[in-house]
């Protein structure tokens with residue numbers, strides 16, 4: 487029998503489960519408090535009757551994550567975690583310090599099946615989806631480890647969040663409504679390679695999250711070379727879905743564009759991008775591409791980045807080059823897992 491992941495249950499389902507067991511509803515609140523406090527076993531729930539604790543142990547489980555490795559940037563306190571899940575899989579997460587508080591980049595899957603050519607996460611394909619509880623546990627583990635509160639979330643770690651749609655949606659709902667980690671939708675960004683059908687679904691939900699689209703190319707020919715998902719949906723279809731999202735939610739779209747030397751960073755690409763995006767409610771985020779072991783890609787030079795961003799700005803687009811945080815610890819996701827032995831390890835837990 488598979489045990490129920492109790493930490494992924496919203497209050498209504500937790501109460502319903504206990505009702506099935508003829509347990510009074512106030513116990514749900516007590517259990518929720520324990521879960522929100524990050525306990526990892528039912529034995530710790532010492533205000534519950536022993537019989538209920540035993541019943542919970544028998545039928546339920548509390549997924550948690552363990553810090554396997556932790557790298558702290560000596561430059562800006564950016565902290566990168568390699569978390570181990572209960573089945574031994576590992577995922578990465580990065581904590582970044584901004585003026586307005588701490589922001590955490592979370593993983594939504596172990597690996598990814600989207601196979602983008604420039605990305606480290608996709609190399610070994612998808613192992614499995616993360617559960618809502620495992621997304622929350624990443625936040626709890628980082629908060630407990632550093633003694634801080636995370637005030638914003640970016641779903642930009644390992645995995646494609648819209649390929650794990652139901653779990654990600656449930657996770658977002660839990661952040662909004664439950665008592666533990668509480669983060670408002672306006673402080674959440676979800677990054678996607680562009681699963682068009684899911685973007686429409688998300689628009690219907692009218693959550694106030696920021697949608698980040700990994701665009702990386704201004705036309706179908708180039709995008710198809712970099713991202714297999716572009717063979718399923720064209721740039722035109724993707725941009726139409728983005729427009730629907732903006733129309734429905736009023737939220738500005740953020741387009742991510744990894745600048746890869748000699749691949750997608752020409753003046754012509756910049757002009758084409760302007761033609762595509764001009765007049766839409768958006769912001770373009772240029773990311774100097776990270777090199778990935780086994781791939782011969784290089785990031786664009788500083789002068790190329792500047793020339794590119796200047797064309798976008800002159801064309802009327804709102805565009806910036808992303809600040810590189812944690813450059814001494816190689817803080818972008820998907821690489822620590824693959825390069826464990828090469829990291830600049832400073833602190834190892836346990």
Ligand code: SAH
Pocket residue numbers: 598604605606641642643644645646647677678679698699700742744773774775776777778
């Ligand atoms: N799967 C989602 C979210 C995770 S990837 C997505 O693709 O959007 C997070 C971001 O990192 C995406 O914008 C992705 O395109 C980008 N990225 C992946 N590999 C990169 C690399 N080597 N250099 C720079 N950005 C990269």
Ligand code: SF4
Pocket residue numbers: 598599600601602605606607608643644645646678679700
């Ligand atoms: Fe998956 Fe995003 Fe990497 Fe593409 S860039 S392989 S969608 S994690």
